[in-house]
Amino acid sequence: xxxxxxxxxxxxxxxxxxxxxxxxxxxxxxxxxxxxxxxxxxxxxxxxxxxxxxxxxxxxxxxxxxxxxxxxxxxxxxxxxxxxxxxxxxxxxxxxxxxxxxxxxxxxxxxxxxxxxxxxxxxxxxxxxxxxxxxxxxxxxxxxxxxxxxxxxxxxxxxxxxxxxxxxxxxxxxxxxxxxxxxxxxxxxxxxxxxxxxxxxxxxxxxxxxxxxxxxxxxxxxxxxxxxxxxxxxxxxxxxxxxxxxxxxxxxxxxxxxxxxxxxxxxxxxxxxxxxxxxxxxxxxxxxxxxxxxxxxxxxxxxxxxxxxxxxxxxxxxxxxxxxxxxxxxxxxxxxxxxxxxxxxxxxxxxxxxxxxxxxxxxxxxxxxxxxxxxxxxxxxxxxxxxxxxxxxxxxxxxxxxxxxxxxxxxxxxxxxxxxxxxxxxxxxxxxxxxxxxxxxxxxxxxxxxxxxxxxxxxxxxxxxxxxxxxxxxxxxxxxxxxxxxxxxxxxxxxxxxx
Numbered sequence: 001x002x003x004x005x006x007x008x009x010x011x012x013x014x015x016x017x018x019x020x021x022x023x024x025x026x027x028x029x030x031x032x033x034x035x036x037x038x039x040x041x042x043x044x045x046x047x048x049x050x051x052x053x054x055x056x057x058x059x060x061x062x063x064x065x066x067x068x069x070x071x072x073x074x075x076x077x078x079x080x081x082x083x084x085x086x087x088x089x090x091x092x093x094x095x096x097x098x099x100x101x102x103x104x105x106x107x108x109x110x111x112x113x114x115x116x117x118x119x120x121x122x123x124x125x126x127x128x129x130x131x132x133x134x135x136x137x138x139x140x141x142x143x144x145x146x147x148x149x150x151x152x153x154x155x156x157x158x159x160x161x162x163x164x165x166x167x168x169x170x171x172x173x174x175x176x177x178x179x180x181x182x183x184x185x186x187x188x189x190x191x192x193x194x195x196x197x198x199x200x201x202x203x204x205x206x207x208x209x210x211x212x213x214x215x216x217x218x219x220x221x222x223x224x225x226x227x228x229x230x231x232x233x234x235x236x237x238x239x240x241x242x243x244x245x246x247x248x249x250x251x252x253x254x255x256x257x258x259x260x261x262x263x264x265x266x267x268x269x270x271x272x273x274x275x276x277x278x279x280x281x282x283x284x285x286x287x288x289x290x291x292x293x294x295x296x297x298x299x300x301x302x303x304x305x306x307x308x309x310x311x312x313x314x315x316x317x318x319x320x321x322x323x324x325x326x327x328x329x330x331x332x333x334x335x336x337x338x339x340x341x342x343x344x345x346x347x348x349x350x351x352x353x354x355x356x357x358x359x360x361x362x363x364x365x366x367x368x369x370x371x372x373x374x375x376x377x378x379x380x381x382x383x384x385x386x387x388x389x390x391x392x393x394x395x396x397x398x399x400x401x402x403x404x405x406x407x408x409x410x411x412x413x414x415x416x417x418x419x420x421x422x423x424x425x426x427x428x429x430x431x432x433x434x435x436x437x438x439x440x441x442x443x444x445x446x447x448x449x450x451x452x453x454x455x456x457x458x459x460x461x462x463x464x465x466x467x468x469x470x471x472x473x474x475x476x477x478x479x480x481x482x483x484x485x486x487x488x489x490x491x492x493x494x495x496x497x498x499x
Contacts, residue, residue, distance in 0.1 A: 048072035053108040053131030057138045076187040082180035083147045086211040090183035094191050103318045107132040114389050135380035137171035142493040146174040149485040159471040161212035161356040164493050167364035167462040169394040170373030173493045181208040214322045217353035221437030222278045223450045224348030231298035233405045242268040245282035252340030256284040275412045276420035280347050287346025292330045292337045299327045301400040313378040325358040359452040359467030367454035367462035370406035372397045424480050425487035431456040436479035449478030455490040464493035
C-alpha cells in the first residue's frame with residue numbers, strides 16, 4: 001500500500017472513531033437533555049398528558065385546566081384575568097413560564113421530589129394523577145379591593161402598584177401592578193396567536209408585563225423620612241427633640257422648600273411634628289447633621305441595597321425577584337459627602353429609589369416592633385389528592401431597629417394619619433399610622449404619589465402594612481389618593497368591607 005492510501009485509511013479510521021465517540025457521548029450523556037428539550041414536540045405533548053396543578057387562594061381557583069380535543073390535552077386557564085396576573089405569571093406552550101407558574105413549576109407539573117410517592121403510585125396504577133396544587137397567602141378581598149381602587153382611582157393615574165403584608169408573619173395579603181394584562185391569550189395552544197399577543201404586550205409603552213410592585217424603583221419622596229427618623233432616634237434624638245426647620249434651606253447649591261408656605265415656617269420643630277407635617281427643610285437639615293453614613297446605614301438596615309430578596313416560597317427560597325432599593329452614592333467625585341445631594345436624599349429625592357415592596361416592609365417593620373419578617377406568597381403546597389405537603393412558617397428577615405425605636409416611630413406615624421398629611425388613610429375601628437410621599441421626577445412631569453402605613457385592631461394586633469404608589473398624579477397632593485386607597489386595602493385585609 002502506497003503512502004497516500006495509508007494516509008487516507010488513517011483519516012477514515014479517525015473519522016469513524018470520532019463518529020463512534022460522538023454517538024456514545026450522545027447516548028450516555030446527552031440523550032436525556034435531547035429527550036426533555038422544550039423544542040422536542042414529543043416533550044410538549046407529554047407535558048400536557050398530566051393535568052397541571054392548580055393555583056388557588058381561599059378555595060378560589062386562580063389558575064386551572066380545561067380539557068381540550070387537540071393534541072395537547074389540557075389548556076391553562078386564568079379565571080381572574082388581570083387581577084392576579086403579576087403574581088401568577090403564565091405558563092405558555094413554547095416559551096418559559098413567569099411568576100408563580102415559574103417558581104413553583106416543578107410542583108405544579110408533578111416533577112417535584114415532594115411528589116415522588118404520587119409518581120411511584122402512578123407507575124402501578126397507570127394513571128396520570130396530575131401536578132401538585134399551590135395555595136397563595138393573598139387575601140381575595142384585599143387583592144380585589146386593591147385592584148378596583150387602583151384601576152378606578154380618583155386622580156386618573158394609569159400606572160402604579162400596591163402591596164399589603166401581614167407584619168407579624170410576612171404573608172403577602174395583596175400585590176397589584178397597574179396596568180396589568182390578561183394571561184389567557186399568552187397560553188393558547190395556537191403558538192402564532194400566543195406570539196402575537198406577547199409581542200403586543202411587550203411593545204406596549206405602558207409596560208403591562210412589568211411587575212411594578214417588585215421590579216420598578218422610583219423616588220419615594222417623603223416616605224423616606226421614616227428612614228431618616230429611624231436614624232435620628234437611633235442616634236440620641238427623641239420624639240419631642242427640636243430640630244432646625246424654616247421655610248427654605250440651601251445646601252451646596254441645592255435649594256429645599258416645603259410643599260406649602262404654612263408647613264414648619266419657624267426655626268424649630270419637634271421631630272414628631274416634622275414628620276406629621278412632612279417638613280422638608282427640617283429633614284434636609286437633619287439628614288445633613290446626621291451625615292450620609294448614618295442615613296445610608298439606616299436605609300440598609302431596612303433592606304435598601306439588598307438585591308437577593310425573592311418573594312414566593314419560604315422553604316425553597318425561590319419566588320418573584322425584588323429589585324434592590326437604593327440610596328445612591330451621595331458623594332462628590334473625590335469621595336467626600338455631597339451635602340446638597342444628602343439634603344435632597346433625606347427627603348427621598350435625588351438618587352434615592354425604592355420599590356413598593358420595600359415601602360411595605362418599612363411600614364411592617366415599625367408595626368412589628370422592629371422585626372422585619374421575610375415576605376412570602378406560597379402559603380401551602382397540596383398533593384394532587386389535596387394532602388398538605390407544606391405549610392408556611394414565618395421567618396425573620398432582619399432586625400432594622402429595636403423595640404423602643406419602633407414604638408417611637410409608630411407614635412409619630414399614627415400622628416401623621418390622625419393629625420397630618422395622611423388623614424385620608426384613617427379607618428374606623430382601626431389604629432392607623434403611615435407616611436405620605438410626593439416625589440418629583442422628570443422635569444415637567446406630574447409627581448408620583450406614595451403612602452406607606454400600617455393598621456392595628458382593637459386588640460393591639462398589627463393586621464396589615466401597606467404601600468401604595470401612583471405614578472404621575474395630576475392635580476396636586478399626589479399622595480392623598482395613595483393614602484385613601486391604602487386605608488381601604490388595610491380595611492379589607494383586616495376583614496372589613498371595601499368599596
